[in-house]
Amino acid sequence: MTLAAAGAHRPADRRWRAVLARDARYDGRFVYAVRSTGVFCRPSCASRRPRRDRVVFFPSALAAEQGGFRACRRCRPAGSTADPRVALVRHACAILDAAPARLALSALARATGATPARLRRAFVALLGITPRQYAEARRSERLRDTLRAGGGVSRALYDAGYSSPSRVYGRPLLGMTPATYARGGRGARVAFVVVPCRLGQLLVAATPRGLCRVALGDSAGVLERRLRHEFPAAELRRDRRALAVPVRRILARLAGRPTTLDLPLDVRATAFQWRVWQALRRIPIGATRSYQEVARAIGRPRAARAVARACASNPVSIVVPCHRVVRSDGEPGGYRWGPARKRALLDGEAEATGGIARAGR
Numbered sequence: 001m002t003l004a005a006a007g008a009h010r011p012a013d014r015r016w017r018a019v020l021a022r023d024a025r026y027d028g029r030f031v032y033a034v035r036s037t038g039v040f041c042r043p044s045c046a047s048r049r050p051r052r053d054r055v056v057f058f059p060s061a062l063a064a065e066q067g068g069f070r071a072c073r074r075c076r077p078a079g080s081t082a083d084p085r086v087a088l089v090r091h092a093c094a095i096l097d098a099a100p101a102r103l104a105l106s107a108l109a110r111a112t113g114a115t116p117a118r119l120r121r122a123f124v125a126l127l128g129i130t131p132r133q134y135a136e137a138r139r140s141e142r143l144r145d146t147l148r149a150g151g152g153v154s155r156a157l158y159d160a161g162y163s164s165p166s167r168v169y170g171r172p173l174l175g176m177t178p179a180t181y182a183r184g185g186r187g188a189r190v191a192f193v194v195v196p197c198r199l200g201q202l203l204v205a206a207t208p209r210g211l212c213r214v215a216l217g218d219s220a221g222v223l224e225r226r227l228r229h230e231f232p233a234a235e236l237r238r239d240r241r242a243l244a245v246p247v248r249r250i251l252a253r254l255a256g257r258p259t260t261l262d263l264p265l266d267v268r269a270t271a272f273q274w275r276v277w278q279a280l281r282r283i284p285i286g287a288t289r290s291y292q293e294v295a296r297a298i299g300r301p302r303a304a305r306a307v308a309r310a311c312a313s314n315p316v317s318i319v320v321p322c323h324r325v326v327r328s329d330g331e332p333g334g335y336r337w338g339p340a341r342k343r344a345l346l347d348g349e350a351e352a353t354g355g356i357a358r359a360g361r
Contacts (some may be wrong), residue, residue, distance in 0.1 A: 015030055015032070015043070015057050016052060016055070017033050018043045019049065019055070020049060022043065022044045022045070022046065023043055023044065023261065024042075024043070025040045026043040026044070027043055027044050028042075029043075030043070030057050030058065030060075030066050030076045031043075031057070031058050031060065031061050032055050032056070032057050032058075033055070033056050033057075033058060033064050033069040034050045034066065035052050035054045035055075035056065035334070036050070036052050036053060037050075037068055038068070038069055038070060039069060039071070039072050040058065040061065040064040040065075040069040040070070040071060040072065040077060041072040041074075041075050041077055042072075042075045042077045045072055045074060045075035045077075046074065046075070047072065047074055047075070053334075053339050056334060058117050058272070058305075059085060059126065060126045061077045061078040061086070062078075062086050062089055062090060062311070063126055063305065064077075064128050064272065065078065066093075066134075072171075085122040085125065085126055086126065088112055088114055088118075088119065088122050089122050089123055089126050091112050092108055092111075092112050092119060092122075092123070092131060093134065095111050095112070096131065096134060096135045098106065099135070099273060102135065102139075103135065105119065105120065105131055105132065119131060124302040124303070127178040127307070128270075129303055129306040130303075133272055133303070133306060136270055136271065136272070152338070162269075167267065171265035177207065182234075188207055188231065188235065189207060189208060189234070189235045189237075190205055190206070190207055190212065190227075190234045190236050190237075191205065191206055191207075191232055191237055191238075191239035191242045191243055192204065192213070192224070192227060192236060192237070192238060192239070192243070193205075193238055193239065193240040193243050193247060194220040194223055194224060195240075195247060195251070197251055197254050198254055198255065198344075199216055199253055199254060199337075199341050199344060199345075200216055200217055200218050200341075201216070201217050201218065201219060201220045201223055202215075202216060202245075202250065202251070202254070203215045203216075203217070203220075203223040203224065203227065204243050204246055204247050204250060205227055205236075205243075205244075205264070206243060206246065207266045209262030209264065209266035210263065210265045210266040211246060211263055211264065211265050211266065211267075211316050211319060212265075212266045212267060212315065213227055213230070213315050213316065214226075214250065214296055214315070214316040214317050214318055214319050215315075215317060215337070216318075216337040216341055217337065223342070230360035246263050246319075249261055249263070250318050250319065250347060253285075253318055254345075254348070255348070256348035256349065256351055256352040257352060261281075261318070261319050261321075262281075263318060263319055265315060265319070265320075267315050268315075272300075272303075272306065272310065273310045273313065275298045276294060276298060276307050276310035276311070277310065277314060277320045277322075279294050279297045279298050279322050280294070280311070280314075280321055280322055280324065280325065281319075281320055281321070282297075283321060283324045283325075285321075285349050285352065286349050286350050286352065287324065288324045288325065288326045288346065289324060289325055289326070290304075290325070290326060290328045291304040291307045291308050291311075291325055291327070291328070292304045292328055294307045294325055295307045307325070308325075311325050312334070312336055314336070317336065317337060318345075322335075323335060323342045323345045323346060324340075324346070324349075326346075328354075332346060
């Protein structure tokens with residue numbers, strides 16, 4: 001899909017116009033959330049209009065809540081709704097949150113009084129993910145929370161609902177082992193460096209197994225503090241020499257040169273996130289994909305919103321090029337390190353390949 005073709009259909013622009021007009025006809029059809037405040041509202045909310053680049057749209061209040069936003073106290077968008085799927089999915093989520101072990105879709109459906117097919121369709125429509133993906137994400141969160149709180153590894157694994165240690169150690173869920181993560185990275189050796197680049201400051205960090213963090217920002221100090229917060233007990237050391245190769249390649253890519261970034265990674269990820277990140281690494285330089293196209297590429301055509309969340313949680317920017325994923329209308333959309341940086345990256349890569357950023361190619 002070319003940018004010109006994509007521009008013919010702009011549902012996000014229509015939603016934004018409805019928000020600007022405070023059009024109550026759109027209440028119940030979608031909500032909008034503001035990244036800077038963490039609040040979501042009805043289109044008709046009387047609150048001050050936010051900047052467009054801080055807004056993200058959700059099909060329902062429930063999806064916004066699952067995305068980490070809280071309801072506006074003024075317009076109360078999480079109030080009564082005519083859509084019976086909302087109550088169904090809320091009930092199912094509560095069951096999955098409390099389940100001590102993995103729960104089959106058939107058992108979950110019986111507990112909610114719905115058929116498996118109806119329950120799955122409701123999850124995908126309202127949250128963008130299946131009940132299984134939701135349950136896996138919640139188990140991963142419980143595991144990390146228990147480990148960080150100081151619980152033992154075995155207890156954390158079983159409390160999170162994993163039937164055996166191999167369910168975690170045998171997949172790319174945490175990157176480093178759960179025991180190491182539980183100790184704040186104690187025993188792990190992480191080399192890092194912060195260097196200036198054309199987009200501000202670039203932090204590159206790696207364990208002996210591969211890159212664990214690539215971040216952009218305005219302040220070298222802030223980037224380093226965030227790294228230390230993530231691994232408070234790890235052996236962190238500045239070592240530009242050890243990171244010379246990846247730093248040189250990443251800086252070359254930031255400068256617009258089509259350098260290969262097939263670098264080893266040591267990152268924590270759920271199975272779904274890992275599949276998304278692998279798909280992103282296959283997008284050619286100078287090309288873009290929509291969230292929907294990435295979802296189809298990994299065999300989850302209805303999981304575009306879950307793909308967007310996986311992009312937002314990418315810990316190794318540039319190497320996993322989440323900046324190449326754009327909105328379905330061809331506009332760049334949000335970016336963890338700021339929309340201006342995303343546009344600069346896309347423009348630089350397009351120039352390096354002799355054209356404009358191309359969607360779907």
